[in-house]
Amino acid sequence: MNIYINGTGCISPQETAQIGPLFATLREYDQVRLSTVDPDYKQWIDLKQIRRMSRVVKMGVGAANLSIEEAGITLPDAIITGTAYGCLDDTGVFLNKLVSQQEEMLTPTAFIQSTHNTVGGQIALLMGCNAYNNTFVHRGFSFEHSLLDAMMILEEGTAKHVLAGGLDEITNYSHQILSRFGIYKKTPVKTMALLNSPDAGTIAGEGAAFFTLSTEKGAHAAAELVGLHTIYKPLWEGEVIGEIVKFLEDHDCTLGDIDLLVTGRNGDIDQDEMYEEVAAALFPEHPEACFKHLCGEYPTAMAFGTWMANRMIAEQDVPAAAMFYGQPPAKLKNVLIYNHHQGTHHSMILLRAC
């Protein structure tokens, strides 16, 4: 069974909500915390509803709408959301008041908006969609499991069009706390210099990307979602390399069939070592593109990477801003995206031009 990507929507630190060639106007940063470039959300959400929504809800609703618009549908048969952190902003607001007001005179709005299924619920509410609705909140697998769920539903034949995506936001609290864990660079690094920076730490990112998947090829479909695989806490690099080979075999694909490798390099020399190992062992002569210098590191960044790879297939072009190694390939048929988050959550997605 073939699963087509009939429509996509992406809101990110790049101008991805705009129509036009990929990264035509590159947003270059010189900071360790990237924020989304927000479209006018009022085109999808009326004022009565938007007043209660935090950024993560708005970016989710926006990306979801962009995705179904491109797919040419108004109502999906399933809505599946992946978010590692959930609605951090409202969680922080409620927690702050809870502590500072000693549990007195709290208001319901932030609490209601803080639950992890707020985004999925709001998308359903705004679309008037009574169909299957689920939210995965499993760290670096949140997006991957929402895609897996979507693929299973299509295999089961219970839905025709499935909307699935991943998203996360940064808040002041979350950035302060995550910074204390030593995840980010101590000093700002320029966007195009990040992936070759010689020290530990990466940059923080956020964003939302949604995909409308179907077993019927839509008018704007450029690629098929051929396969998805995750590895939890691999024991060593060899396990990852072996799993990638097996993954490609399972989908009747050889290493030579891969036209472009897209990796989740994030500029942290310790974390990028894994990508070096994989590229050296399996893809020494392959061109490689990257995405986290453009969107930043976050648990659902793979959603941005997948969106970017799909757009590259659609345009049959790899923009210079995304190239990391080698020359842009003449054709883009099979694209393998390999990502890991914090060294514990590894995932791979195979896209094929259709």
Added chain:
Amino acid sequence: MSDLKSQIVEQLNLQEVKPEDIGNDDPLFKTGLGLDSIDALELIVLLQQHYNIRIANPEQGPEIFHSIRTMAEFITAQQQKQQA
């Protein structure tokens, strides 16, 4: 009543609504400002914060929060009760 209007606009984050645009007798819910049950809960907290009035039963909401005037009358009555 104008204080009350500003407080409501702030508490409910009513973007693009000016306090002075709310008529004293306009219905706050449904046809008027279009507030809903979550707003009613917010207004209960507003009364507690700004006027030290506690409403234990949310079912009283629709009657008290019908309009700015009914809210103001309720607040005045409660304040008189507290002073008595």
Added chain:
Amino acid sequence: MSEKVWIAGGGVISGIGMNLQENLESFKAMQPGMTAMEYLHSVHRNTFPVAEVKADNEQLADLARMPENTSRTALLSLIAAREAWKSTGLADISQYRVGLVSANTVGGMDKTEDFFNTFLSHPQGGRLHQVVNHECGAVTELVADAMGIRHHISTISTACSSAANALMYGARLIRNKIVDIVIAGGTDSLTRFTLNGFNTLMILDQQPCRPFDETRTGLNLGEGAGYVVLVSDSLLAHIHPWARLSGFANANDAYHQTASSPDGTGNYLAMKGALDMAGLQPHHIDYINLHGTGTQNNDVSEGIAINRLFAPHFPAMSSTKSFTGHTLGASGGIEAVYSALALREGIIYPNARFQQQMKELPFAPATTFSTGNDLHHVMSNSFGFGGNCSSLVFSKE
């Protein structure tokens, strides 16, 4: 795709017992778990009764064989998940392709609250180990790592229906041949965050809750964890199944962020979808474990949807939340274990404190514990915030 998925065992820790047997004894003895708060520190201690697990974190950490500073959400989860695995009689977990799909809504919030006390006054304040497992998924991984589960680990969070969705996803992982066994269910500990959150909605009862009673005024929060072990048909010879997960469905009410629609659209669609998958008619259902939170809104919506689907043949039904309180992300898991056990033992659970018939409904819940009933099919409902509604159907064979 319609491969049979069996329930090979289950485990529960809740406000009415540290294991499934203790839970059962509490139902028999008609002893609900709501009391004044003993372990949760809140200014509302004397206002709202809650159904706490009757042990402090030190005792739970001992039971779970985990460090004492572990989130209570993870401690509860590990205790119930281990009990579930042990009850199956299956061999060492490493011999199978096993997944863990665990739902929760609070993650490590119990520790994050403590962190914020210090952090808010100083950005460098608070100990990082208090927030390192804040994420919902981190709680699941603590349990997976302790049990040696690696093949598929996932976390679902859809408010009150979370754990029911974990069972559905788990069953589908088995049918899609991704794993052969899934430990599926949910966990949630009581936190000030959720207690105060539900208080702002003004739906907490200051008395023990009265689900499906005309005089009900709200819910009591509870805590706990419940897991079933889902096993593929190919391993049937290795287990003594309690029941089969024969049907399930998930729908969205798409009506309001927190309230259910007056006619219970989402509830109806979920129950109807689950029956359809199981290939059953409404009259085949012998018992419904209700969502039954005890709020005005939930019980009338759920009741009206049941009336629409089941009239005129109403099965026995009850809300076990009248004993355990509403355990949020855990409730669908705890109630799935109760439902599977109901089929094995022919149990109909009592609905505590029911006195006055709801005027909107032509049926009333069961009020006494009984065992040895001839049950063939049992339904379990989980509805809630965000419009997320899920129903599960369990069958004897």
